[in-house]
Amino acid sequence: MGFGTGVAPAAPDSLCVAAEGRVQVQRGTATCSATGPGSFARARGEHSAAVARGRDTRAVVTGDGSAATATGGRGNRASVVGDRSEAAAVRGRLNRAVVRGDDSRATARDGDHNRARAVGDATFAVAGDGHRNRAVAAGGGIHRAEATGGNRNVALAEGRNSTALAGDGNRNRATVGGGFDNYASARSGHRNLATVDGNRSGAFAERGHRNVASVVGRNLNNAFARDGNRNTAQIFGNDGNWAEAGDGHRNTAIIRGDGLRAVATGDRVTVEVP
Known part of the structure; x- marks a missing residue:
């Protein structure tokens, strides 16, 4: 005579797998479709969802309450590993959106060969509205990287509570490397x-061409190169x-020191302090 252990067997995890118009596996609360x-x-996790629509598209989710969408073009890929996160590669060709973290979002949209990558919790990356733009937000604590509105723009945001924006033109680059509470804009x-x-x-390099703004330091520094060229x-x-x-x-303002101010306006003006 057998005796029960009194412990119910573990329920299978939620999983949905679909390919080329056919759902192959569906159990639990996960949903998916592929056409x-x-x-x-493929969606693995409670209340997760994956949608792939178009030739050679791929959407993959691992996590609870997350979603991946690859639609509106050819060869788009969206991938999520984390909870309550979203990745979308839409409206274009060969776009890539990747999330690795919780409560995060990556979107590659409206163009071709755009790349958006969000790594960490509460990070946000958007690349699109053009071609071959790249946005990477890595770290934690509300990071944001956006490369939009042109071609071959790059936005990289690392550290805590930082933002990098590049766009509204071509080949602009905004980089925040480590630290916290930083902002870089090249637009x-x-x-x-x-x-x-x-x-x-x-650091703000804006409203012109080939402007350069850079900061190496801490505590409320601001560099502006704008409203003109070079x-x-x-x-x-x-x-x-x-x-x-x-x-x-072609104006130049350079500071080496603490608590200083340098302003160079007009044409070919150079100010260096101290």
């Missing part, structure tokens, strides 16, 4: 470059520095 030659969708023109390496600082604003120091080059072309 088109070479399409594939509204072509080949603008904004970089921040520090804490609680901002302006350069650089800060190497801490504690409330302000460097501004603009309202014309």
Whole structure:
């Protein structure tokens, strides 16, 4: 005579697998669909969802309450590993959206060969509205990277509570490397470059072409290169520095020190402090 253990067997996890118009596996609360030659969708996790629509599209989810969508074109790929997150590669060809974390979102949209990657919890990455844009948000604590509105723009945001924006033109690049509470913007023109390496600082290369704004330091530094072409604003120091080059072309403002201010406006003006 057998005796029960009194422990119920574990319920199978929620899983849905679909390929080329046919759902192959469906159990629990996961849902999926795949339509088109070479399409594939897989969702693993409670209340997760995966949708692949179009030739050679792929949507894959591992996590609870998450969603991956690859639709509106050919060869789009969306992937999520995490809970309550979303990845969408839509309206274009060969777009890639990847999430690795909880409460995060990556979107590659409206163009071809765009790449969006969100790594960590509460991170957000968007690449699109053009071609070959790349956005990477990595870290945690509400990171945001956006490369949109043009071609070959790059936005990279690392550290805590930081933002990198590149776009509204071509080949703009905004980079935040580590630290916290930083902001970099390279927008509204072509080949603008904004970089921040520090804490609680901002770099803005905007409204023109080939402007460069960079900060290496901490505590409320701000560098502006804008409203013209080939302006350069650089800060190497801490504690409330302000460097501004603009309202014309080929101006340069450079600070080496703490709590200083340098403003170069007009054309071909150079100001260095101290």
